[in-house]
Amino acid sequence: MRFLTAGESHGKALVAILEGFPKGVKIEESLVNSELKRRMSGPGRGKRMAIESDRVEFLSGLRNKVTLGSPIAMLVKNKDSQINPQGKDRIKEKNIVRPAHADLAGALKYGEKDINNILERASARETAARVCVGSVCKQFLSLFEVRVASYIKQIGSYRSEKAAKDIDFILAKARQSAVGAISEKDEKEMLARVAEAKKEKDTLGGVVEVWAQPVLPGLGSFMHFDRRLDSKIAAYLMSIPAVKGVELGAGFSYAGQKGSQSHDSIHCSVRGSFYRKSNNAGGIDGGVSNGEPIVARVAMKPIATLANPLNSVNLKSKKKGKAPVVRSDTSAVYACSVVAENMLAIAITEAFLDKFGSDSFSEIKRNYISYVRFISKTMG
Amino acid sequence: MRFLTAGESHGKALVAILEGFPKGVKIEESLVNSELKRRMSGPGRGKRMAIESDRVEFLSGLRNKVTLGSPIAMLVKNKDSQINPQGKDRIKEKNIVRPAHADLAGALKYGEKDINNILERASARETAARVCVGSVCKQFLSLFEVRVASYIKQIGSYRSEKAAKDIDFILAKARQSAVGAISEKDEKEMLARVAEAKKEKDTLGGVVEVWAQPVLPGLGSFMHFDRRLDSKIAAYLMSIPAVKGVELGAGFSYAGQKGSQSHDSIHCSVRGSFYRKSNNAGGIDGGVSNGEPIVARVAMKPIATLANPLNSVNLKSKKKGKAPVVRSDTSAVYACSVVAENMLAIAITEAFLDKFGSDSFSEIKRNYISYVRFISKTMG
């Protein structure tokens, strides 16, 4: 399985092609649309989110809602582009690079002095196309009971003290919260921080925790470094714009613990299945899923575009200047959580198809069942 | 550029083939050997490190020490294998899976009940082959003045309060320290924690900070999510055995800061070159190197093999059992730092060759100079 996305922030449309996805999977357009809507939600979003109301259009790959095994092309039109047609400069101070954006690095790399030609693709708008792909993967995973969900662990200086115990808890709490919080206190505090930052014309980042559960043991491999599931998940989550850190399970806090206290001891249930009482490993041992929930956290930096613009430089004149101010958000941590879920769903789907084949749902199901039977009967 | 590694922990040898590496690069075998030696060093290493004294043998790709542009095959013989020839079980309690190792997940995935057949490849011994590849990449990068170095930020509960300011500082301090520390206090404290843990028959993890400097702007791309340099670095660092977290620049601490305080403002020197006064971005904006040093941190979990073995389960009988005890280390954070340097060197070399071509050093040099001239004259 592989996919490509295309589309600029204010171009005609975002497009994704998902190739190598199995035949025979029922795909609900409405589920993709609700994921797209979630990506535009959360506290701290600016005006564009009101303008946008992303809807996917399937251009290929489906017949009567069921995948054909052929590449799935998905289109999300940019409504905004009708107001600001591409070709017209988005930013007038087109030579002043915005700190913490791709502007300067991109301008140098591509030999470009008009930052409009950089920011259009570097924009996080592109993640809408990834969400389309991820939503299709989520629907595939759900056929094997795998659910993917997330909640907001931290916004700005407020960090939740609560921890999710399983994915049902997350789905029950965070999915009901407009903020993606898992407690009322969290929700209240997070909203307050965002409101405060907005008032101060400042921006916030945060931390998102994303889960997949249940994930059967055996996805990924230690046989070669680039086939490890942890490596793939790290790559996929770090690729989300503004993400600056990724950790699995106990992550960075592992470093301060002793082995005797932190490692997850292994047990066997009366029915003969293996389990662990803790999940510091975040569901992955040796680069392979171990049967426990996959748990990852990502750190998002504050939004880079500030209403009180940062000091910067004019690419052409080399003189000081204030970074151009464009319509932006105070915080997009919630959006980040949605994208993180979808990137995780893609990573797990790829590992799943690597193990069970990818031609058709019925064949994958056969192979999956025979493996599950094997590991439960023969192995454990 | 691409590479494959092979070799089991107690097999005949580790092997790497590096393909797509440019012609005309002088490679010193001794520099590879000193990296291999560093990988076996540091406090807390067990007896095997004494047995081993890894030395690389180049089987192809060089003529008179200079690369031919052909695949470079490197061999590191396992001296240990002469003592314990492969074929003989390493672990006698071969059905008891060791927690926090790949044993159980690997056994289920591959339908294997003898964990000897899992652990031989899942072992971190494999990273010696990666270090060979990384050392060749380091020698390439040094031709463009790029240096890669690291230091130990944390071992167990001790976290250094000192921060490196540039790579010269790291090379001057950490490279002179047997612990990889950047202050005498750090060294003393870290040694004490390792000694204490060893006494307690316990194990420790830690945090490593790895740098590459100088890295010219323009490596990586935001044009597609999987071409981002941050994503590649995350994948490469997370693929190191026992690593559970990766962050760039301010990383997770970004999440608690406000945008106005944390983003790196951009300035222009009197000579007309761009710079930032801070480096919270860790040298990467929008997935592209921005000219500042690349700074990443990785979190390593404590060594999973304990002298006081963890509770576990017998794969065959399903009964409780103590994890087998094998010769192991108290801490391998230093080794992790060496592997992290080499994985970072590989990631940067790949991005470098993507931009400047990969046929021959002389051609890459021409293309590099013309780009540097372009961005310094025309762009900045």
Place this chain on the structure above:
Amino acid sequence: MRFLTAGESHGKALVAILEGFPKGVKIEESLVNSELKRRMSGPGRGKRMAIESDRVEFLSGLRNKVTLGSPIAMLVKNKDSQINPQGKDRIKEKNIVRPAHADLAGALKYGEKDINNILERASARETAARVCVGSVCKQFLSLFEVRVASYIKQIGSYRSEKAAKDIDFILAKARQSAVGAISEKDEKEMLARVAEAKKEKDTLGGVVEVWAQPVLPGLGSFMHFDRRLDSKIAAYLMSIPAVKGVELGAGFSYAGQKGSQSHDSIHCSVRGSFYRKSNNAGGIDGGVSNGEPIVARVAMKPIATLANPLNSVNLKSKKKGKAPVVRSDTSAVYACSVVAENMLAIAITEAFLDKFGSDSFSEIKRNYISYVRFISKTMG
């Protein structure tokens, strides 16, 4: 550079995303459309060709006709789908597999009994998306004077005795011929064969010769088997539906010649540039372009859908049956020649970007010029 195509024969649209294509290349939509039109032309085409009038729509990647370096999404709507909306069966005898089509192999592979769900993607209609990608590549190559063209060598039992000497000849003759022939005699004979076959309700294949000229030496590599330019060209041409053979230069006739008679001796012009008096190698030595024109031939089997249907079998009942008859062509050799040109253009563009970088046209141009200067001044 990489690309994905999507779209079923009677779905909403064909889509292609081209990723990794450089910034700063001017792309004329009209040139893409004229290639699309050529693909639908030639003698022996059926009614659908009249219905279709493919036009490309660029959804992303361009601003004011110039590439941004971002993925280029291209859309070709299926006009036909308005008449026969997807979801409705195209073929009523949906269980009778058509010989020489993907029907049976596809049905078994994907566990499908309705061949409509196979043929929609297996159809050569998909090549329209490839032509969009190829046309963009042709426009890139033309900036370096590289032209790609083809002519029809054989249709059915008639094989031209004439051989093209260079690409100017092909462009002057074949591009002016509705049949893609390079002589009046060829055109006349080929038209006669097609007319005869049509009358007999039979179908024809043929042989196409495709050229790229001038191609500078040094594209592709012998350093690893999968980096050879000949291997890539073989893969790309053999992937065209109905193609059953690919040869380069003297190809299969090489086998009957002696080395002393067939190999291209090397000479040096008074201006110091190397050349060969013959081109039996087809422009590639050791997997690397050698400076002579790239010359390849592809063999196309006769169209598989016959008006006098072949004997076949019902997938469900296992009983004999006549293959369903659908609207089809008598010959599509001309279309094949257009697709072959475009696949060759893609292959050469990829090898070109591998050597000279792929960020922006201006950088590629700099690198290209410095290489050309190097090989003409220093090397020859």
Place this chain on the structure above:
Amino acid sequence: MRFLTAGESHGKALVAILEGFPKGVKIEESLVNSELKRRMSGPGRGKRMAIESDRVEFLSGLRNKVTLGSPIAMLVKNKDSQINPQGKDRIKEKNIVRPAHADLAGALKYGEKDINNILERASARETAARVCVGSVCKQFLSLFEVRVASYIKQIGSYRSEKAAKDIDFILAKARQSAVGAISEKDEKEMLARVAEAKKEKDTLGGVVEVWAQPVLPGLGSFMHFDRRLDSKIAAYLMSIPAVKGVELGAGFSYAGQKGSQSHDSIHCSVRGSFYRKSNNAGGIDGGVSNGEPIVARVAMKPIATLANPLNSVNLKSKKKGKAPVVRSDTSAVYACSVVAENMLAIAITEAFLDKFGSDSFSEIKRNYISYVRFISKTMG
């Protein structure tokens, strides 16, 4: 599955790493060695073949002859290198490029004036490493009854009129012939041509036909052009040094036939399995294996190194010169046939693992059986 090869013609050794090969496959070293020996056999081989007696050494990936699922590293020492150690020039006239070799194209590409540095890797000696990989794949395929074999169709001007009917015939005839011929007449004529050419100090090429049988339907896919089995086979066969043409089934002769006469009609046996009475498609329809034997032919050009050297040019002085004469063969068509078999075996193994998974033999076997049962019971 993927692999890399390394090694120069007169370096220390050839090396291959095969990654992603399943666990639990018994590998006989002796079978690899006998393939290596076959590669050095056949009429027309020069003295080096006597010097060489290639033997594989497995450095990793096996335990007690059974694969571990880990990368398989294989080493073939160059005995010749002891006589002519690398570092010493192989060719003294190091600036005179040899026509029909990679010398000139390689020298320009890599900015190299000593052709010794080009020819060492461009040499067909490299195919010994591929044969190691291919032989491992053959042993895997044989567990599913798939056999791969070849015979010589043509040497120089002599073309056999006989055609193989199935792979048993090839194994019975060609494998018993020192020439790889399938009739006594063929053998006699081929030997005569080689003897004649040798006497004339000339060289010959030829045509090889390679088969795989039985190959179950469903390998490869038409869903994306680069997943077609025909495309992969074309790439793999064309990548063999000196190969200039590849065709499947009727190949180029298809072009002269009418659809009604050439297409393979489909039938159903009394036991309910599908078959075709002819195999003009060469076992592949729409890029997917159709259940008939895979049949491909490759055209090899005459050996490029002539004892009566060709006219050429001195890279440095630009003056005319005679190509250097090195020890070489009169014909290597037999070697080509062995390499072609092994490349075909690799291609089919990859497609096989794509469909049935690649973790362990036992899992692949389960998935394979369930698919075969499905297509024979449910589908046919």
